[in-house]
Each structure stands twice: as structure tokens, then as C-alpha cells.
Amino acid sequence: MLSVTEKQAIDHEIALVPYKKASVIEALKIVQQHRGWISDESVEEIAAYLEISPAEVDSVATFYNLIFRKPVGRHVILLCDSISCYVMGYPRLHKLLEDKLHIRMGGTTADNRFTLLPNVCLGCCDHAPALMIDKDLYRDVEPALLDDILKKYE
Template sequence: MLTATEKQEIDHEISLVPYKKASVIEALKIVQQHRGWVSDESVEAIADYLEISPAEVDSVATFYNLIFRRPVGRHVILLCDSISCYVMGYRALHKALEEKLHIRMGETSTDERFTLLPNVCLGCCDHAPALMIDKDLYSDVEPAMLDDILNKYA
């Protein structure tokens, strides 16, 4: 079930587009903002509310890499693995993150503080390697910088 607040926010998005189903991505973002991720039950609730099939909602949810279909940590680290980042130090950064967080790519730390995910491109190839934590972008990142960066999210 969608909460009254979620419905109100989705209704606002519906009012901005010509068809209800055109607001599916915004509905997914709203649910994720309130719940942290989008469960199968949430997909079904959104589908019911927008009068479309759960498969249509799920196809949108799985297409966008910033819609999380399983629980994530309080902070999501997106590590850019584009060719520019790869050439400029991705491997060392990837290894350092996994060692510091005691997790592998796609996992969440035991304290549920961080989830580490790959990202195809963060759009700063001229300042590679890069990573993003929540909405904060870090470029020209070196493994030695990770303690200072991660401590901001204590």
C-alpha cells in the first residue's frame, strides 16, 4: 500500500503529465525516497495506483540504476567503472573501498552504513577516477583520500 503522503506526491507528478503512466519513474523515486528502496509490493502498489501492470513498473525500475530493488545501506557509493576511470585508477580505488568497508561490489556493510555499487559513468571523465556517495560527487579520487571521504558519512 502507498501511504497518503506518497499518494499525494504521486498525484502532483500525475498532474504534470498527459497520462498517468508517464509518471511511473517519479512514482518510483517517491517511494524510494520514503522507504529507501522499492520492494515487489511497492511495484504492485504503484502499478495499481497508476492503473498499469506490475511488469511495466518493474521494467522501468530495473532499467534505471538509481532505483534500488533491494535494500541498500544508509549511503550508496557509486563507483564509476567507465574506461576513463578504469585507466586512471579504478582498480586500486575499487580494491581499497572493498578492504575499508569489508564488502564486495553489490554488497552492504554489516553496519548497514554503505552499499557499494558500480556505475557506468558519472560524467567527469576528465577528473577520473570518480565516485558518488548519495548526491555528492568526488573526482580525482585516490585510495589515500577514502578515509576522509568516508568519515563525512559517519
């Protein structure tokens, strides 16, 4: 069941749009903020609350890459793999992150601190390579900076 807090936040979003179902992405973001990810049960709860089908909710949830359909770590690292970032050092950062965190792309560290995910573009091609941890964007990332960046999330 959606919590009272989740329902109140979703109701606020519903009030801003002409149709209940137009608030589905916001409802997904609200539930994910409270639960960390969107389970199949969450999809069904949101669908029932918005009076739409679970398939409609799931189609939105699986379209957006920042809606997580499986559990993630406390901090999500999005490593940009656009052509600009690739040319400017993505392969080196990718390998270094996997080695430092002892995970593969898509994995979560044993202590559940980090999940490493690819991202097609972080919108800062002129400052490649880039990565984002939670809502913090890092541009012009050099391998020597990685330890200091990761320490911020201990």
C-alpha cells in the first residue's frame, strides 16, 4: 500500500495536471524517493491509485533511465558513455571504477554503497568525461580525482 505521505505527494502532483494518469512519472519518482526503487508491487499500487493499468505504469517506468526497477545502492553512479565522453576517457574511468568498487557495470557494491550504471548523455560534452553521483555532476573527470570524489559518499 502507498503510504499516507506518498499519497499526499502524489495528490499534489495530480492537482497540477488535467488527468490523473498524466502524473505517472511524478508518482514513480515520489515512490522511488521513499522506497529507493520501483518494485512490481509499487507499479501495481501506483496503477491502482492513478486508475490506470500496471502496464501503463511499467511502460513509463522502463522508459526513463532514472527510475530503477531493481534495488540500487545508497548512491547511484551514472557514468556517461556518450561519444564525447568515450573519446575523452570513458574507457579508462569505466575500468577504474569497476576495479575500485569491485563490481561490473550494472552492479552494486557488497556494502550496498554504490551502484554503477551507464548513461547515454549527461549533457556536458564540452567537459567530458563526466559522471553523476546521485544529483552531483562531475565534469572533466580525471582518474586521479576519482578517489576524492568517491570519499564524499562514505
